[in-house]
Amino acid sequence: MSPNTLRAWERRFGYPHPQRSPGKHRLYTHGEVAALRDALQEGLSISSAVSRAREALTADTNSLVSAIAGFELERADAAMEAALALRSVERSVEEVLLPSLHEIGDRHGFDSAPWAFAARWAGGWLQRAQRLAPAPQRPGAILIGDATRDELDAEALSMHALELFCLRAGARVLPLPVLGVAGLGDVVSAFGPNAVVIAGRHAQDDEVARWAYTVRSVAGPLPMALFLRSREARRTMASGTRSLADSPGDAQRQVLALAETHHATVGAERVAAFPARDSLRRAAARRTMSA
Amino acid sequence: MNAAHLKLVSAPDPGRRQRAHFCGHCGAPPITLPAPRVCNRCGLGLVLEADAELAPAPGAAFLTVDRALTVCGMSGAAESLLHITEVDAVDRPLAEFLISADGGGSAHSLVALILGATSGAQDGEVAIVRPPDEFGVRYRVRIGACGPPQAALLVFDP
Numbered sequence: 001m002s003p004n005t006l007r008a009w010e011r012r013f014g015y016p017h018p019q020r021s022p023g024k025h026r027l028y029t030h031g032e033v034a035a036l037r038d039a040l041q042e043g044l045s046i047s048s049a050v051s052r053a054r055e056a057l058t059a060d061t062n063s064l065v066s067a068i069a070g071f072e073l074e075r076a077d078a079a080m081e082a083a084l085a086l087r088s089v090e091r092s093v094e095e096v097l098l099p100s101l102h103e104i105g106d107r108h109g110f111d112s113a114p115w116a117f118a119a120r121w122a123g124g125w126l127q128r129a130q131r132l133a134p135a136p137q138r139p140g141a142i143l144i145g146d147a148t149r150d151e152l153d154a155e156a157l158s159m160h161a162l163e164l165f166c167l168r169a170g171a172r173v174l175p176l177p178v179l180g181v182a183g184l185g186d187v188v189s190a191f192g193p194n195a196v197v198i199a200g201r202h203a204q205d206d207e208v209a210r211w212a213y214t215v216r217s218v219a220g221p222l223p224m225a226l227f228l229r230s231r232e233a234r235r236t237m238a239s240g241t242r243s244l245a246d247s248p249g250d251a252q253r254q255v256l257a258l259a260e261t262h263h264a265t266v267g268a269e270r271v272a273a274f275p276a277r278d279s280l281r282r283a284a285a286r287r288t289m290s291a
Numbered sequence: 292m293n294a295a296h297l298k299l300v301s302a303p304d305p306g307r308r309q310r311a312h313f314c315g316h317c318g319a320p321p322i323t324l325p326a327p328r329v330c331n332r333c334g335l336g337l338v339l340e341a342d343a344e345l346a347p348a349p350g351a352a353f354l355t356v357d358r359a360l361t362v363c364g365m366s367g368a369a370e371s372l373l374h375i376t377e378v379d380a381v382d383r384p385l386a387e388f389l390i391s392a393d394g395g396g397s398a399h400s401l402v403a404l405i406l407g408a409t410s411g412a413q414d415g416e417v418a419i420v421r422p423p424d425e426f427g428v429r430y431r432v433r434i435g436a437c438g439p440p441q442a443a444l445l446v447f448d449p
Contacts, residue, residue: 005334012335013378040328044355044442045315045337045364047381 031086064100126160137170140259143193144175148200159199165252178211195259199227223258311346319349345435352447358409392421408443
């Protein structure tokens with residue numbers, strides 16, 4: 001099948017729905033392609049095959065919802081394993097874990113015991129996935145201001161998903177609660193962030209503003225962004241604060257771009273401010289190489 | 292040494308009908324044989340097989356319907372004719388788009404013809420149909436079997 005055919009299907013049917021690499025290349029998941037290949041053998045049209053393929057992909061979500069609704073942790077882990085066999089970690093989280101959790105919340109309420117059970121399991125799963133993330137290899141460092149209520153806040157899961165995606169992309173990430181301002185300057189100074197994300201809408205605007213002011217007073221004018229926080233909150237923040245997409249995957253790409261742009265700008269300003277020192281360093285390096 | 296043994300085979304059927312391949316979207320035959328699964332002309336339809344006399348001409352309007360009487364596919368010309376896209380029509384009952392317009396008013400005749408085609412019992416039958424919410428519009432359709440998988444093909448006569 002030619003790439004043009006897949007692109008034509010994406011335009012006409014909205015499927016497959018590839019993610020993009022940093023170089024803007026389309027990235028298809030094995031699950032999407034395998035589901036479509038099987039459906040093409042059984043369907044009478046591309047539309048019906050796409051419909052079947054979509055149903056096949058939602059089977060993992062149904063399986064996870066069923067496991068969590070039955071309070072079966074092992075089966076929930078197995079459902080995520082099955083999802084990971086066909087998708088990347090990012091897509092498994094966005095297409096299976098988060099939708100399943102929202103369905104549990106919608107069914108029982110976000111203050112119910114089944115929700116608490118589901119949220120604790122999902123939080124644990126995301127933490128385990130974070131421990132398997134590769135060592136930082138990107139220049140950008142991202143400071144996340146946690147403005148969620150607690151671990152049972154529905155937005156906390158999306159925030160942890162964003163944290164996981166940034167870690168897996170090779171960035172350094174540090175989440176800190178926005179209510180903790182004492183000693184914040186020391187931590188920020190040591191961490192050296194290139195972008196700040198305020199995630200969640202539970203904390204009050206003045207609490208967030210105080211935290212953001214402390215961060216900026218130590219680290220300078222950093223790019224700031226809001227994740228899952230109302231757009232009205234931007235009024236209380238410094239000008240230039242932007243809202244990230246609600247999807248953790250899209251938000252990750254946006255915040256990494258912010259951090260890397262800031263990192264490159266700071267690097268260029270440093271060279272411009274100390275050109276003599278930079279040329280001396282290069283000359284010393286040349287001497288070392290010739291010796 | 293074993294003697295060559297004879298095997299009884301059926302005689303070639305002189306009345307056997309010719310089969311034809313066509314794209315489920317553009318109606319054109321595939322460029323190459325054996326036929327690929329996806330049309331290598333437009334890339335938007337699966338290649339299906341039907342009796343050569345029933346198979347649509349390139350650019351013709353036609354539908355494919357399964358034995359549950361739901362629409363499974365629709366050519367580009369049928370989309371224009373019925374004012375609906377294939378994406379919206381698929382998995383919906385055929386009766387939302389076409390009903391029998393026989394003089395006798397027998398809705399069962401259309402259903403019977405489609406079910407006969409999906410089982411392979413009937414081929415090349417003709418029916419008169421109309422959109423359910425329009426009067427004065429009639430279409431003549433030829434109904435037969437197509438696949439794979441086995442389904443009914445409704446070709447609108449020009």
